[in-house]
Amino acid sequence: MTIKDLAKKTGYGVATVSRALNNHPNVSKKARQVIIKAAQDSGFEMNQNAKQLKQQHATSILVVVKGTSNEMFSEMVEIIQGLVAKTDYPLIVDYQDEDADEVLRGVQLCREKKPKGILFLGGNRQNFLASFHKIDIPCVLVSNDASELHFDNLSSVSTDDRQASCCAMDALIALGHRKFAIIGGDRAVSDTARLRYEGCLQSFQKHNISFDDDLDYQGTRFSYQAGYDATRKLLLKGRKFTALFAEADVMAIGAIRALRDHGLRVPEDVSVVGFDGLPLGGFLVPQLSTVAQSVKPMSQRSVEILLSCMEKGGVARHETVPFTIWQRESTRRLDDI
Amino acid sequence: MTIKDLAKKTGYGVATVSRALNNHPNVSKKARQVIIKAAQDSGFEMNQNAKQLKQQHATSILVVVKGTSNEMFSEMVEIIQGLVAKTDYPLIVDYQDEDADEVLRGVQLCREKKPKGILFLGGNRQNFLASFHKIDIPCVLVSNDASELHFDNLSSVSTDDRQASCCAMDALIALGHRKFAIIGGDRAVSDTARLRYEGCLQSFQKHNISFDDDLDYQGTRFSYQAGYDATRKLLLKGRKFTALFAEADVMAIGAIRALRDHGLRVPEDVSVVGFDGLPLGGFLVPQLSTVAQSVKPMSQRSVEILLSCMEKGGVARHETVPFTIWQRESTRRLDDI
DNA sequence: TTGTAAGCGTTATCAC
């Protein structure tokens, strides 16, 4: 069943059929009706290969996910899938290792799939600086800010990581904590890790709290195991701290286990704060205190911006979505005991 | 850059170029070398649309994932992606709601994407019975057994859910437990839920343990929240039990939180066993006791079987991968106290 | 408003 068959069946020419099916102008109401009906009746499915071959690009939207064990991104992919399903752009999701070069991968996929737009779930400034100029379709960087990159086809929707971390530390300090440890990503590589770290320092300075980067910080990857290992290292160094900030909920979970294996209780001995606000955190014992990102708004705005850039053109936009500090059971007031 | 350009550049005709690039016979060694080199030098990328338009089907492999919050499937998708990346089949991953009809979706995607093979991550017998005959490419059902369905293009690789659950209950009984509760999926719909439930009953009968389906079982969905809610319902009914079996680790996590909110400790008051063996379970406090599925072998064999069926034809195969009962911290011997 | 026809980049069938 091709548009040729449809043309024969309806008595119109292929051009008219094509125009009718694609909602192009210059088709009489009647023709459009007849053709659409015939298409539905015969279960016609447009051959996407032919279409894309002719149009020189796919109509698809690409999602490049940085980091496979990032649960927040999984959540986002789900939401994005739902949103995009309402349009008729096919969605291609591609998972990259946390320390792969997501932009280079994007460039490659552009050649292979010729998408109409890309959503980068996570990304690092230096990768964008190095290779993003090779991409000329609308893109949105989700969860990291790209406003300072000044690419006019790169928008971004993000949480203000620096401010959020700063607030989280402020909150901990308000609870009476003075000795901190932080575990997170590799700041030399991950902007997210760097910004969250800087936010903490900002708060520490404001409150005159000392923090030794060498001794009180461990930077690795965002995963359960990394959280566990990093915390273990901190503990083995013999550092004493009453509050531990993990730059991701998954790390916080690993951290809590490591503390426990070291004979420390949460929150009695150490308060732990994560980052992300994963649904999982609400079911843990203790419930995880965390900096909750607005996952749904962030996903939603990203898709909206991408679609708008794809369809109406327009300049890149950079937005920030709110965060919330959730004080739950993994943190406590220091003078409680 | 097209094969035409390549032809001009090398002095050969497009036909020879095409043959060389596709490893077809009837190309001289020299021609092949020259052409491959020219292709690499110029960064040539085959236009898949043209190729597939001509060949009348894509070369892609499709993965239909049933249930978006199933972490084990996420893990599998990752492994599968790695495996398939070594071949040059593109991989398309499609996430379906837990109670969507995955086979109908597969049929639709077959029309749209014309894949060469499908991996179903999870699936229900009745959906396959109803519509699988519409699919005529090699498929593998992963994590559910399809041997009794007798489709000759449907293989399967699974854990023996019934036996695994039975063993899990045997183990709990060996620890001295006699009063059980089970939370899981909707047995009317989910084969997985049904089989795991039947396995439990089998063990109960063997050991002469009474179990009231109405009062001691709650069937909903596989998610944190569902696990929480189901457990809450059980508790509100006033049922007393010393062991709770959750048919999925995510449910077990929700369950533990619900128990705790009800003033019950795990494992002191109630032993909890999950199913799946998610990495996460090892970081929880208490570490989750569970029936661990062989995620990696299961994924691996699935891909191997699919590729073999796609390339060499051959009949459907049905394999089972081993499971392991992990006794960790969420279960205890009943006479310990 | 509609139809005709020229390609899009590839593969496959010929003839050489």
Place this chain on the structure above:
DNA sequence: GTGATAACGCTTACAA
């Protein structure tokens, strides 16, 4: 072994 050339199903000037 190799090279023309005709499809594959679609979009889009251009013509009518």
